[in-house]
Amino acid sequence: MRARIRHTILPFLQEHLGGDVALSLARTAAVAGPDAEYLDALATAEYARLKLPAGVHLPDIPGADTVPGDHSTDAAPEEPAPVIIALNRAETAALHPALRMRVLALATRAVQGENPGFERLQALDEFVAEHATAGPVQLPGHVSVYRRRKVHDPRTDIRVDALVLVSQR
Numbered sequence: 357m358r359a360r361i362r363h364t365i366l367p368f369l370q371e372h373l374g375g376d377v378a379l380s381l382a383r384t385a386a387v388a389g390p391d392a393e394y395l396d397a398l399a400t401a402e403y404a405r406l407k408l409p410a411g412v413h414l415p416d417i418p419g420a421d422t423v424p425g426d427h428s429t430d431a432a433p434e435e436p437a438p439v440i441i442a443l444n445r446a447e448t449a450a451l452h453p454a455l456r457m458r459v460l461a462l463a464t465r466a467v468q469g470e471n472p473g474f475e476r477l478q479a480l481d482e483f484v485a486e487h488a489t490a491g492p493v494q495l496p497g498h499v500s501v502y503r504r505r506k507v508h509d510p511r512t513d514i515r516v517d518a519l520v521l522v523s524q525r
Contacts, residue, residue: 399458402451403466406459408442409511414504414520438522439467445503445517449484457481467523469497484519498524 369377412423423442441463448459460480464472472480472495480501483493492500500522506515 395454395458399455399462402455403443403459403462406443406448407463408444408507408509408516408518412442412507412509412518414440414442414507414518417502417504417520417522418500438524440520440522441467442504442507442518442520444509445484445519447516448519449486453481456484460484463519463521464495464497464499467499467521469495469499469521469523472496495521500524 366378408423410423414423417440423440424437443459443463448456451459457477460477461472464470464480476493476495480493480495483489483491483501483503486503490503492502494500502520502522504518504520507518508514509516
């Protein structure tokens with residue numbers, strides 16, 4: 357693929373756009389790389405802040421009624437337990453779009469889902485903002501995303517709207 361870009365696409369762009377396209381692309385990458393790293397670091401911090409703790413009760417979620425803890429049991433389950441993560445939906449929706457999309461992608465990967473493409477991530481973003489259907493939203497890697505209202509957050513002792521990601525892998 358790189359050979360095709362180097363021998364076909366770059367010469368085409370230089371012929372039709374003029375200038376040193378490769379140098380311009382390299383400069384753009386040099387600027388965009390640190391920006392992306394910074395946004396990724398911010399997203400990681402926001403994800404940790406928005407994630408609801410283990411033990412939060414999640415009504416009417418297929419295959420789960422609480423966010424599981426990090427403890428293991430001696431008995432092996434017959435079927436693997438679903439991986440569940442809940443985020444504070446309103447605070448997630450309030451994030452800047454560049455940060456919000458990264459947080460949603462992080463949460464999807466955290467439940468062992470595949471990295472969502474643009475269209476699925478956009479659908480999830482609309483779902484978070486409550487501009488979309490009642491749900492659930494389906495994501496690659498057998499991930500379903502639900503909204504639940506008035507979930508008790510023990511950290512603040514208040515009820516919050518939750519965005520619940522469940523993987524059935």
